[in-house]
Amino acid sequence: MIQSDTRHNFSSTNMETSGEFNQLCNQLFECQCACWAWQGAYATQADRNMQLCTEIEQLRSLVDAQQMRIAHVTKENQRLNLLMGHLMPRDVGPYCNMNAGSNEGDGEIGETEKSEVVERLETIVELSDGSSNTSQSE
Known part of the structure; x- marks a missing residue:
């Protein structure tokens, strides 16, 4: 047991x-x-x-x-503002009517102002070509 x-x-x-x-x-x-x-x-x-x-x-x-x-657009905006500043009417001078007719002196002044505007536009084109080449190389 x-x-x-x-x-x-x-x-x-x-x-x-x-x-x-x-x-x-x-x-x-x-x-x-x-x-x-x-x-x-x-x-x-x-x-x-x-x-x-x-x-x-x-x-x-x-x-x-x-x-x-943003930096590129800012730079381009500044460049365009500069160009627009060159194109503003205050830079061109007083308005001259080329159809003055009887007054030859006004016509000569108009031609002088016109050549100044052309020179400024050529300068602007040169500046813009230089700026665009610079921005493209960057």
Whole structure:
């Protein structure tokens, strides 16, 4: 009888140990699954961080390109304002009617002013050709 009680105790202990072992195995598996999930989440976050860094670099490049365009447009605007300043009527002088008819003096003044305007326009064309060549080489 003592032997049968011992076997029963041994087998009962063995079952308890086996149950605890299974429980520990299940807990270990759950921990391992949780670990894999965290690793996956970490990898996903790392991928997202790299993607964000790439997007930030692209945005910086776009900002740099836009700033260059703004600088170019500003420079071109200044050049056009300068040209427009040369073309303003105040630079040409008083209005002269070329059809004055009886007064030859007015006609001569008109021709003189006309040649001055032509000279200024030629100068403007030369300046604009030089400016456009400079801006193209940049």
